[in-house]
Amino acid sequence: MNSYERFCFNVFGERMKKKRDEYASLRNDMLRARMRTSFEAYLSTAYVSSFLAGITASVFAGIITYLLRIPERIVYRGNLPDIFFELNRYSLIIGTVAVVILSLIIIGGMTFAIFLIYPGILSGDRKRNIDATLPYAINYITAMSTAGITPAEVFRLLGESEIYGESAVEARYITRDVDIFGKDLLEALRTAGQYTPSSRMRDFLQGAVASISSGGNLTEYFRNKSEQYTRENRLEQKTFLETLGLISESYVTALVAGTLFLIILQSIMSSISGSSSPVFLYVVIYGIIPLGSIMFVILIDAMTPEV
Numbered sequence: 001m002n003s004y005e006r007f008c009f010n011v012f013g014e015r016m017k018k019k020r021d022e023y024a025s026l027r028n029d030m031l032r033a034r035m036r037t038s039f040e041a042y043l044s045t046a047y048v049s050s051f052l053a054g055i056t057a058s059v060f061a062g063i064i065t066y067l068l069r070i071p072e073r074i075v076y077r078g079n080l081p082d083i084f085f086e087l088n089r090y091s092l093i094i095g096t097v098a099v100v101i102l103s104l105i106i107i108g109g110m111t112f113a114i115f116l117i118y119p120g121i122l123s124g125d126r127k128r129n130i131d132a133t134l135p136y137a138i139n140y141i142t143a144m145s146t147a148g149i150t151p152a153e154v155f156r157l158l159g160e161s162e163i164y165g166e167s168a169v170e171a172r173y174i175t176r177d178v179d180i181f182g183k184d185l186l187e188a189l190r191t192a193g194q195y196t197p198s199s200r201m202r203d204f205l206q207g208a209v210a211s212i213s214s215g216g217n218l219t220e221y222f223r224n225k226s227e228q229y230t231r232e233n234r235l236e237q238k239t240f241l242e243t244l245g246l247i248s249e250s251y252v253t254a255l256v257a258g259t260l261f262l263i264i265l266q267s268i269m270s271s272i273s274g275s276s277s278p279v280f281l282y283v284v285i286y287g288i289i290p291l292g293s294i295m296f297v298i299l300i301d302a303m304t305p306e307v
Helices: 003-017 024-032 039-068 081-147 151-159 162-179 185-195 199-213 218-273 279-303
Strands: none
Touching: 003 039, 024 039, 024 081, 024 185, 039 081, 081 151, 081 162, 081 199, 081 218, 151 185, 162 185, 185 199, 185 279, 199 218, 218 279
């Protein structure tokens, strides 16, 4: 918690404790995102930041509106009640006050909404990273367990391996609960399974708890899960490649052949009609092609699995 968050917590921290139930989903997202800031400090920061952003935006918008005298530039041609003509002499002040209030509400509300959804975005990123690295992490766990290393030490070694990304982070939280908070391994695994954003990791940890509780062969369980997730990972990669092929065919059809067809058709129609207006060509070349390419890039980036 930095100095700014500490200041916000000192101002609103006690009041935010009463809102834990009201913002239960936010608190769960923060836990899944493994954010180091406490719920009270984060929500206090959200309130203060939203207020400051709204005030700053409203003052700036009010000054611009007043200096440019924007309300006086608005002309309405039609019948209006006499009250509007009486208020017309105060249009600059009324318009400026309206802009200030709207800016305060809109910018402040947008800032607060960003604070609310940000932990969910972090949680989603962690979920994708865990799902991508979990098969390799379980292979590592299986190798360590086969060598006769105890389960607690296995998760400790996994947490020390940076190459396994967020899967290693989850292992470090398990180790923390055991070493610092004095929990046994079963309770630490249950806690990690409860707050992990990945359903795969949750299923793996719950299965490990069940295997340990029933006295089963934990190494064999790790080996079976390793094979299962490896098969699932291979299937996902195959599905992704097939989808990528379909998207590439759509790109060639829509943005290569399609735009060439439109350009040739427009050229022929211009020659027939005798018109030399290139507006449509400008729209295709500088509008449809760049925007379409950007959309395909964003689509591919969003669906590409992390490695």
